[in-house]
Amino acid sequence: MFEHLLQSNASLQLSLDSYRGQISVHAPSHKLLNEEFHLIPREESETTQGSHSVHGRIRGFPQVGDDLRNPQTRDWEADVEFVEGSPQVAELATVVRAFEKFSEPINLVTDSAYVAGVVSRAEQAVLKEIDNEHLFRLLSKLIYLISHREHPFYVMHARSHTDLPGEIVEGNGQADSLAAPVENAHLPDIFQQAKLSHQQYHQNVLGLIRQFQLTRSQARAIVATCPNCQVQAMPSMGMGVNSWGLGSCEVWQTAIMHIPSFGHLKYVHVSIDTHSGAVHASVHAGEKTEHAKKHLVQAFSVLGIPKEIKTDNGPAYESKEFLEFVQQWGVEHKTGIPHSPTGQAVAERAHQTLKQVLARQSSTTVWMSPHEKLCKAMFTINFLNCSFENMSPPVVRHFNSGNQFKMSQRPLVMIRDPETWETKGPYELMTWGRGYVCVATPSGPQWMPQK
Numbered sequence: 001m002f003e004h005l006l007q008s009n010a011s012l013q014l015s016l017d018s019y020r021g022q023i024s025v026h027a028p029s030h031k032l033l034n035e036e037f038h039l040i041p042r043e044e045s046e047t048t049q050g051s052h053s054v055h056g057r058i059r060g061f062p063q064v065g066d067d068l069r070n071p072q073t074r075d076w077e078a079d080v081e082f083v084e085g086s087p088q089v090a091e092l093a094t095v096v097r098a099f100e101k102f103s104e105p106i107n108l109v110t111d112s113a114y115v116a117g118v119v120s121r122a123e124q125a126v127l128k129e130i131d132n133e134h135l136f137r138l139l140s141k142l143i144y145l146i147s148h149r150e151h152p153f154y155v156m157h158a159r160s161h162t163d164l165p166g167e168i169v170e171g172n173g174q175a176d177s178l179a180a181p182v183e184n185a186h187l188p189d190i191f192q193q194a195k196l197s198h199q200q201y202h203q204n205v206l207g208l209i210r211q212f213q214l215t216r217s218q219a220r221a222i223v224a225t226c227p228n229c230q231v232q233a234m235p236s237m238g239m240g241v242n243s244w245g246l247g248s249c250e251v252w253q254t255a256i257m258h259i260p261s262f263g264h265l266k267y268v269h270v271s272i273d274t275h276s277g278a279v280h281a282s283v284h285a286g287e288k289t290e291h292a293k294k295h296l297v298q299a300f301s302v303l304g305i306p307k308e309i310k311t312d313n314g315p316a317y318e319s320k321e322f323l324e325f326v327q328q329w330g331v332e333h334k335t336g337i338p339h340s341p342t343g344q345a346v347a348e349r350a351h352q353t354l355k356q357v358l359a360r361q362s363s364t365t366v367w368m369s370p371h372e373k374l375c376k377a378m379f380t381i382n383f384l385n386c387s388f389e390n391m392s393p394p395v396v397r398h399f400n401s402g403n404q405f406k407m408s409q410r411p412l413v414m415i416r417d418p419e420t421w422e423t424k425g426p427y428e429l430m431t432w433g434r435g436y437v438c439v440a441t442p443s444g445p446q447w448m449p450q451k
Contacts, residue, residue, distance in 0.1 A: 091115045092138045099145040099153075108155045116157035122146045191218060198222050201379070202229060202360035206386035207393065228360040245275035248398045252306040253347035254296070256287045256314075259355070262370040269295035271303075272350040276398035278303055279350050279381050283370045289319045300329065303398065308332040312344055357381060415439055415448050 002025040005012055016023075091112045098108060110116055118139075123146045130136045146153075194212040197203070203211070208219040223229050245251035254271045262268070265283040269292060272279045280299040284291040296309075309326065311317040313335040326333045336343025357377040358365075365373045382395040390397055412426035415437075427439040427446075438447050 088112075088114050089132075089135055089138065092118065092135070092142065095119055096138055096142050096145065099142065099149075103149070103151065105151040106153050108153060109158050110155070111158055113157050116155055118142070119146070119155045190214070191222075194219070195222055198226060200364060201376070201384055202226065202357065203380055203384035204386070206388070206391060207380075207384040210386050210391050210393070211384065226360075228363060245273065248273050248276045248278070248401045249304045249306045250275060250308065252299075252309045253344055253350075254292075254309055254311045254317075255344050255347040255351065256292075256316075257351040257354070259358070259370075262373075265370045267291065268354075268374065270347060270350055270354065271296065271299045271309075272346055273303060273306070273394075273398055274346050276401060277387065277394040278398040279354065279378060279394070281354060281374055281378060283374055287314070287316055289316045289322045289325075292316045292322060293325050296325075296329075305329060306331060308334060310334045310336060310344070312336055353381060354378075410440075413437070413439060415446075418449065 002023070006016070091110070092115060095108065095110070095115050095118075098106065108119065119142070122139075122143050125143050127136070127139055127143060130139075190212050191214065194208050194214055197211070198208060205216070205219040205223050208214055208222060209216060212219075214222075251274045252271050253274055254269070257268045257270060259266050259268055262283060264285055267284045267287045268281055269284055269287075270279065270281045280302050282295045282298050284295065309331055311333070316322065317333070317335065323333065354374075354377055357380055358373060361373070361376060361380070365376060368376070383393050386393055392400075410428040410430065413429045414423055414425035415427060416423050424441075425439075427441055430438045430440050430445060432438065436447060436449060438445055440446075
């Protein structure tokens with residue numbers, strides 16, 4: 001062994017270049033270390049002749065396909081399996097399936113560089129503990145199968161979707177055809193789409209009716225069979241009897257709720273438009289004036305600036321700093337009756353709705369941060385849920401009913417046809433931007449360059 005290392009290792013040659021003494025090479029005295037044994041790798045550096053050629057392919061997860069050519073009959077044979085997990089896990093399962101199926105010499109061809117790399121390193125490898133139990137089980141099985149093989153194998157990575165001639169590309173095309181049916185599968189019907197959407201967002205009955213054009217009985221059936229919605233049962237979201245604003249951004253109610261599961265960000269500041277029901281909430285590390293100001297600035301950037309904000313008489317809202325803040329934004333500030341929860345009825349209802357939506361979505365938001373959980377809940381409330389009073393979601397009511405979001409009067413403009421240079425008009429100006437305008441002509445909207 002020493003002579004072999006001396007011939008092949010350049011570092012050892014350099015270190016012993018000027019050494020004139022004697023070198024003694026011997027194993028320690030323990031009898032186990034004096035036994036001669038040899039580890040013969042099972043992976044070949046070139047294809048094995050007369051063996052099965054196996055092509056592994058995944059597409060349209062979770063269906064994976066093996067395609068193999070029998071060396072005796074020269075015919076392609078198929079093996080298809082359904083696997084749960086990521087595409088990489090499914091690719092790995094395909095290879096494990098091939099090694100389980102064939103104990104004789106095989107040539108393994110795959111278009112996955114991940115699989116080719118794992119297989120080439122798996123023999124006699126030591127696997128550390130990983131969190132993904134399914135992946136750990138597959139890797140353990142792969143290492144065992146490769147390390148205990150009696151016959152050699154060869155693994156090769158081939159690029160997919162190439163038109164080059166030859167058996168390798170032909171086999172990869174055969175594997176593609178096995179996995180293609182899942183990729184080209186039809187979308188589920190409308191009812192199944194609604195069920196999948198409800199599993200993700202847990203919108204209410206009227207929200208499902210509006211989004212998927214279901215019947216009331218179908219939407220109720222989806223909500224009634226949802227286990228999360230039964231635990232957190234509540235009626236469809238209404239706008240409340242305390243709806244003071246006659247239009248959006250007229251009157252807001254702002255309050256603070258506590259969600260202990262958010263940790264140090266358990267203070268959730270909530271603002272709701274009393275007319276449209278649009279909600280904006282943000283997580284903070286406290287309930288001081290500085291946190292209330294940060295929340296309102298975020299709410300202004302999303303919902304607009306209201307004429308009036310109603311809060312309780314807590315110290316954060318009674319401070320001089322907060323009063324200066326709302327005056328700077330041109331907002332009138334009012335407080336409710338001290339120690340009376342009915343003065344903030346709309347905000348309290350928003351708290352209840354927000355907590356229940358968060359609880360319903362908790363099973364699908366475990367990995368999310370408090371901010372992400374809150375954003376998903378607000379998306380459901382503002383864009384998906386509807387009320388008995390109006391089948392439009394709150395965000396539609398909010399931006400369609402506010403006077404500040406509408407053009408008070410469309411000016412009349414004259415336009416010049418860029419082809420005939422003929423002046424036409426006057427027409428109502430619908431919208432404009434940098435270098436373009438859109439006007440309402442008798443034949444419909446017409447886009448024109450500004451000059």
